[in-house]
Amino acid sequence: MDRENRVSITVIRRLPKYYRYLGELLKKGINRISSQELSKLTGFTASQIRQDLNNFGGFGQQGYGYNVEELRNQLGKILGLDRTYKTIIAGAGNLGQAVANYRGFEEAGFKILAMFDKNPKLIGLKIRDIEIKDVDEMENFIRENNIDIGIITTPKESAQDVADIFMRSGIRGIWNFAPADLKVDDKVIIENVHLNESLFTLSYFLKNESDYVRD
Template sequence: MGKSRRVSMAVIRRLPKYYRYLEELLEKDITRISSKELSRLTGFTASQIRQDLNNFGGFGQQGYGYNVEELRNALGKILGLDRKYYTIIVGAGNIGQAIANYKGFQDEGFEVLALFDKNPKLIGLKIRDIEIKDVDSLEEFIAENEVDIGVICTPKEYSQDTADRLVKAGVKAIWNFAPNDIKVPEDVVVENVHLSESLFTLSYLLKCYSEQE
């Protein structure tokens, strides 16, 4: 990842939000924007935005601001969105099917090749023309196909074993939706998504708001 390896995760986690708002600006045919205007959209300060972008080189011009399309394209390259990623989903329950059903991922270059599950009632079914396969064929499928990302949507008790199987088969990136953190070798990247933690944060903020009233 080059220079971006020295950039803090706090900065990296803000980049997708910048990218999303720039996409929305392009949809509205807005061609340029100042850091102050981008600040109002994103909720980050103009100074913070400039500091974040300066980690990756010079963007924008004083008195002009940012060219929206050029900045969007540059952020897309920084985020690695200028290539296609082949993805599989292990666990074809509600979350797995919802991810497979979301066309937005494919539009950004994340192509789901297959889903895997152990439930015989699900095997053979298709979600948006994506077949649900027997999880026993997981390693064979990975060996025969280029797989960049494995998405884990299994129950908690199967998540680590699933991660181990993915890693052993050669998958280098895991997106984990199981309600526990998984352990992977240093040469494998993992993003743990805990839906309950996000909901608990929301409940805390709601509590604070109610107490203020």
């Protein structure tokens, strides 16, 4: 996709929601849906849904709507979910273990090969079948296994050092849970998940309910 035709990040962030709801429809045995019906499920307008999907080609048929399975498969390809990503976690504390325990990632193609920590009490333990290794082994492990994604669940103070190791070792994608704004080079894509900021936003809207407008 060339620069002029790049899709906005706002549209891209809506695609996983479409993908999730289409999966729920398939589980219910629903094979066809209109943009109006999908609007009621997602909270986005029918017009917005059609515009979003038109960025990637014509998936619907006038008078028929969308084939649920076909649309979900196409969105999966657009999101890159038709391949497997080799993944590691840096930080094997409570948050890191919670991420490792979530089977949904593996079902979507994100295979966690190892966890890393500097706490000697954790090294050698396994979360499901994922071994916790010494952080000193992390750089070599990344190189030897061609890791695609590194997940950071360390304290803030260690996060940039971990990101530097990731970049030096050839990792292209970072999923950062540490409450820090990390510096990465242009070749690395980073997605930040700042839990406190999300919770503080919720707190704001609870206090100022009249300001809450659904997207």
